[in-house]
Amino acid sequence: xxxxxxxxIALKRNKKTYQExxxxxxxxxxxxxxxxxxKREFKAGEIMRIQKELNLTSHERDSIFFENKxx
Numbered sequence: 001x002x003x004x005x006x007x008x009i010a011l012k013r014n015k016k017t018y019q020e021x022x023x024x025x026x027x028x029x030x031x032x033x034x035x036x037x038x039k040r041e042f043k044a045g046e047i048m049r050i051q052k053e054l055n056l057t058s059h060e061r062d063s064i065f066f067e068n069k070x071x
Contacts, residue, residue: 001038006064010054025049 011021022032025046034040042050042065051061 002036002042003064003067004036004038006060007036010056010060010064014054016054021050021053024053 011018016024018032018036019029022029025032026049027046031040035042035046047061047065050056051058056064
């Protein structure tokens with residue numbers, strides 16, 4: 001599951017909106033919103049593009065996208 005709060009913190013730290021991030025990674029705002037709110041899953045390529053656009057460390061990326069996974 002995506003840690004939506006941590007994603008929003010990263011967006012604010014980079015002074016970006018969901019719309020700007022969606023445009024930068026090549027998906028619609030609606031798709032990004034659904035994924036950020038755990039209605040759909042992010043693809044690996046999208047996660048990598050988000051990491052680049054938000055200047056996330058590997059640890060920050062993992063805390064947003066992977067640490068909340070439940071098997």
